Amino acid sequence: MTHARPGAVLVTGATGRVGRLVVDELLRAGVSVRALTRRPEEVAFPPGTQVVTGDLTVPASLDDALDGIDAVFLVWTASIDSAAAVVAQLATHSLAQRRRVVYLSAPHRTPHPFFQQPNPLRGLHAEVERLLAIAALDVVVLRPGMFASNALHWWAPQIRSGDVVRWPYGAAESATSRP
Numbered sequence: 001m002t003h004a005r006p007g008a009v010l011v012t013g014a015t016g017r018v019g020r021l022v023v024d025e026l027l028r029a030g031v032s033v034r035a036l037t038r039r040p041e042e043v044a045f046p047p048g049t050q051v052v053t054g055d056l057t058v059p060a061s062l063d064d065a066l067d068g069i070d071a072v073f074l075v076w077t078a079s080i081d082s083a084a085a086v087v088a089q090l091a092t093h094s095l096a097q098r099r100r101v102v103y104l105s106a107p108h109r110t111p112h113p114f115f116q117q118p119n120p121l122r123g124l125h126a127e128v129e130r131l132l133a134i135a136a137l138d139v140v141v142l143r144p145g146m147f148a149s150n151a152l153h154w155w156a157p158q159i160r161s162g163d164v165v166r167w168p169y170g171a172a173e174s175a176t177s178r179p
């Protein structure tokens with residue numbers, strides 16, 4: 001496969017709410033972007049985007065996507081099972097230099113009980129962060145609070161069908177609970 005231009009960034013989750021915006025911002029900044037998706041025939045990206053096929057649950061499917069990449073914007077919504085193999089791949093795949101990984105995590109370290117309840121997502125992000133921390137990578141971890149867009153994508157259908165969104169910790173401030 002043709003190597004991406006120097007400084008190229010692989011965006012995983014590129015068809016999702018966050019990744020799609022990251023693709024736009026990188027292109028606007030003049031950065032060479034590779035967008036990962038499992039279903040390239042169904043999606044459209046702006047001109048200049050290099051669309052690559054790959055599945056985070058099948059590490060070998062990422063070989064071409066990682067070839068010649070300098071940085072990865074990593075969104076992990078897949079099962080944790082393949083995370084160790086994928087992180088190892090990020091650290092070793094045709095490494096010309098330390099590869100930077102920006103990982104979209106979640107607010108699992110926020111002390112409020114809402115964010116401290118045991119749940120699978122919290123465990124997943126903590127584990128991916130742990131794997132990245134011990135790998136030979138330059139890692140930046142993002143732990144944003146709740147996305148305001150949850151109101152649109154998660155709660156709007158719930159409100160339409162039942163008119164109630166239950167919120168266990170009313171005092172927990174978030175983008176979605178502030179007026």
Ligand SMILES: NC(=O)c1ccc[n+]([C@@H]2O[C@H](COP(=O)([O-])OP(=O)(O)OC[C@H]3O[C@@H](n4cnc5c(N)ncnc54)[C@H](OP(=O)(O)O)[C@@H]3O)[C@@H](O)[C@H]2O)c1
Binds near residue numbers: 077
């Ligand atoms: N919602 C919140 O309030 C909030 C707050 C903080 C952090 N987060 C974190 O943000 C992340 C979700 O971001 P988002 O909302 O932008 O995602 P999203 O809109 O749900 O999109 C999911 C993306 O993941 C990709 N994907 C799913 N399974 C995959 C696989 N096996 N291999 C490769 N790609 C796969 C999908 O790509 P294709 O279908 O094209 O393959 C899609 O682009 C989660 O990790 C979540 O914990 C969310």
